[in-house]
Amino acid sequence: MNGEPLLRFVDVSKVYPLPAGDVVALDHVSLTVEHGEFIAVMGPSGSGKSTLLNMMGCLDVPTRGKIYLSGQEISGMSDDDLTRLRRDHIGFIFQQFNLIPLLSAVENVEFPLVLKTGRTESRQRAVEVLRMMHLDDALFSHKPGELSGGEQQRVAIARALVNDPDLLLCDEPTGNLDTKTGMAIMEILATENREGKTIVMVTHDPGVAAYARRTIRIVDGRVA
Amino acid sequence: MFFSFAMRNLRRHWVRSGLSIIGIVIGVVAIASMGVMGNSINLLAANIITDVGDTVVVTPHTAIGGTFAGDPRTAVDAAIPAREVEEIQRAANPHRAISVLQGADEVEFGRGESGYAGIIGLAPDDIPLLLDLAEGQHLRQNQAGALVGIHLAREYGINPGSRIAIGGEDVRVAGVLAERGIGFDINPDYAIVVSDGWYESHFGTKDSYPLIIVRVGDVDEIDTVKEAIESRINRREEVVDVSDSREMLGQYEEIYDQITLFLLGIGGIALVIAAVNILNVMYISVTERIREIGVMRSIGALRREILLMFLYEAAILGLIGSILGGLLSTAFGYLISVAAIEVATAGTTFGEDFTVFDQSAVGFIIFGMVFGIATSIAAGFYPAWKASHLVPVDAMRQK
Numbered sequence: 001m002n003g004e005p006l007l008r009f010v011d012v013s014k015v016y017p018l019p020a021g022d023v024v025a026l027d028h029v030s031l032t033v034e035h036g037e038f039i040a041v042m043g044p045s046g047s048g049k050s051t052l053l054n055m056m057g058c059l060d061v062p063t064r065g066k067i068y069l070s071g072q073e074i075s076g077m078s079d080d081d082l083t084r085l086r087r088d089h090i091g092f093i094f095q096q097f098n099l100i101p102l103l104s105a106v107e108n109v110e111f112p113l114v115l116k117t118g119r120t121e122s123r124q125r126a127v128e129v130l131r132m133m134h135l136d137d138a139l140f141s142h143k144p145g146e147l148s149g150g151e152q153q154r155v156a157i158a159r160a161l162v163n164d165p166d167l168l169l170c171d172e173p174t175g176n177l178d179t180k181t182g183m184a185i186m187e188i189l190a191t192e193n194r195e196g197k198t199i200v201m202v203t204h205d206p207g208v209a210a211y212a213r214r215t216i217r218i219v220d221g222r223v224a
Numbered sequence: 225m226f227f228s229f230a231m232r233n234l235r236r237h238w239v240r241s242g243l244s245i246i247g248i249v250i251g252v253v254a255i256a257s258m259g260v261m262g263n264s265i266n267l268l269a270a271n272i273i274t275d276v277g278d279t280v281v282v283t284p285h286t287a288i289g290g291t292f293a294g295d296p297r298t299a300v301d302a303a304i305p306a307r308e309v310e311e312i313q314r315a316a317n318p319h320r321a322i323s324v325l326q327g328a329d330e331v332e333f334g335r336g337e338s339g340y341a342g343i344i345g346l347a348p349d350d351i352p353l354l355l356d357l358a359e360g361q362h363l364r365q366n367q368a369g370a371l372v373g374i375h376l377a378r379e380y381g382i383n384p385g386s387r388i389a390i391g392g393e394d395v396r397v398a399g400v401l402a403e404r405g406i407g408f409d410i411n412p413d414y415a416i417v418v419s420d421g422w423y424e425s426h427f428g429t430k431d432s433y434p435l436i437i438v439r440v441g442d443v444d445e446i447d448t449v450k451e452a453i454e455s456r457i458n459r460r461e462e463v464v465d466v467s468d469s470r471e472m473l474g475q476y477e478e479i480y481d482q483i484t485l486f487l488l489g490i491g492g493i494a495l496v497i498a499a500v501n502i503l504n505v506m507y508i509s510v511t512e513r514i515r516e517i518g519v520m521r522s523i524g525a526l527r528r529e530i531l532l533m534f535l536y537e538a539a540i541l542g543l544i545g546s547i548l549g550g551l552l553s554t555a556f557g558y559l560i561s562v563a564a565i566e567v568a569t570a571g572t573t574f575g576e577d578f579t580v581f582d583q584s585a586v587g588f589i590i591f592g593m594v595f596g597i598a599t600s601i602a603a604g605f606y607p608a609w610k611a612s613h614l615v616p617v618d619a620m621r622q623k
Contacts, residue, residue, distance in 0.1 A: 054617050057522070059522055059616050059617045060617050079527060080526055080527070083521065083524055083525070083526050083527075084524070084526075086522060086523065086524050087523065087524025088524070092522055092523060094519075094620075098515070098519040098620065099519075100516055100519060100520065101516070102229060102232045102233060102236065102516075111225070111520075111523070112523050112524050114225050115225075115523070115524045115525055115526075115529070116524065159523070163524075
């Protein structure tokens with residue numbers, strides 16, 4: 001840490017040009033995310049929550065304004081540099097889990113580590129993180145299609161954590177889970193946050209948002 | 225890791241992968257066996273055509289131009305008058321100009337067997353300059369004997385000392401000629417060689433010749449000899465056509481190269497069709513996995529890694545197809561070559577001991593395999609490139 005916030009948006013706008021006219025997804029957004037925060041991003045559908053999360057995850061670049069990750073401006077970075085940034089510093093958890101169907105549970109977790117280190121002998125670390133997620137060892141070799149929603153989300157969280165990222169971005173992490181499983185997943189995230197991980201989470205659910213320590217509300221692309 | 229991905233994905237869609245591999249196999253087999261067949265025809269031609277590199281062949285001028293003894297155009301009933309032959313001899317001096325008499329007659333070979341055969345009349349002194357003996361003796365001056373071509377001798381069991389009847393006239397076989405192959409001047413393997421004296425006594429006196437052969441000895445002097453004959457004989461009008469075996473052989477090689485190229489082209493078309501199939505399969509694979517590609521990119525897979533993963537898939541399809549195709553080509557190319565040679569040499573004993581496969585044949589199989597792999601990779605490149613350039617966010621939105 002260099003005294004800079006983990007994430008800083010300065011007057012960021014995102015405009016999608018469409019034949020029917022430009023759509024402004026983010027409109028002059030300025031915000032900061034400090035190290036160790038747990039933030040819930042809430043707002044109605046189409047308000048720009050996902051666009052904000054994509055910008056934070058270096059999956060998209062702003063039309064105007066600047067984004068700094070640990071003080072480093074990301075707008076002018078090449079695709080390869082942005083990809084390395086995602087790989088090494090950001091973990092993603094999706095509503096649809098988005099596990100790779102060809103790979104087993106443990107291989108899914110191993111995948112980002114192999115991308116980072118280029119080594120295929122990353123099994124031990126993957127197993128360690130999966131056990132932290134309380135996934136039964138017997139399920140490690142199962143393909144995603146053979147796992148329940150809750151089990152898949154545990155694998156997805158393990159995959160997001162395996163490279164020890166600075167920032168964990170969660171897009172409706174409990175949206176496809178029943179209440180009990182959803183709460184269990186939120187407990188895992190809360191534990192990760194207590195242990196120092198910075199989390200930004202998009203959710204519609206106030207119960208889930210209650211786990212966060214700060215809430216950012218987005219309406220019509222603006223921070224309300 | 226990405227290689228393993230590629231393997232798993234191909235296994236996941238094994239029917240689709242199998243069909244692509246069959247396409248490549250067909251392409252490689254077509255290109256390699258067509259190449260092998262073209263090469264075999266080439267080899268056969270090279271094997272049976274006599275390359276008499278130091279020979280100038282003089283024939284009567286025809287409207288079409290240069291000709292040689294095996295050319296159907298020699299059926300044109302034209303001959304070089306004896307006075308022109310003397311001029312040719314002077315022009316070719318000090319090289320020997322050999323006058324050749326050629327005809328055909330019914331020959332009885334004994335044991336009730338008979339048939340028409342070519343009869344070649346040569347001065348006995350000239351015969352050793354042109355032809356070698358397999359067994360027996362050369363003809364002597366004023367001797368009523370015959371030399372029999374080796375294939376004719378084998379077919380009818382003729383040996384030195386045997387007796388044959390040419391046009392009802394009994395002749396003793398003095399010797400059997402060594403195999404010469406198809407020549408650009410004379411083709412004695414299936415013919416009978418007699419002395420010019422006997423020929424004229426049998427067929428009547430000729431004062432003209434259908435063919436003059438000049439043995440130059442030194443290949444560097446061929447052009448000088450040709451120019452000397454041309455300038456002396458064709459001074460006022462085209463009386464003779466003058467050619468040499470090198471240029472005729474060159475024309476033959478050119479024709480056979482074109483045949484090989486044509487056959488390779490047919491194989492190439494098959495491979496292009498296989499490549500379109502791979503392109504299609506890869507395209508489907510990319511389309512089906514857009515979301516997966518988006519996830520991989522979002523968690524840190526670089527563009528070149530995605531590109532590599534799809535290229536591996538195309539390369540694996542190409543490699544398996546090419547190896548299978550190479551193995552099949554070896555068998556299929558051999559069979560098709562044997563069949564082609566049998567058809568080409570039907571009714572003759574040419575090419576009897578001929579081996580179809582040589583280094584060039586193996587080269588064509590390797591070429592087919594390399595071409596198969598390269599075509600597969602090339603076909604996979606565009607879908608792979610497209611996959612690697614998907615925008616992660618857009619890709620992940622795909623259902």
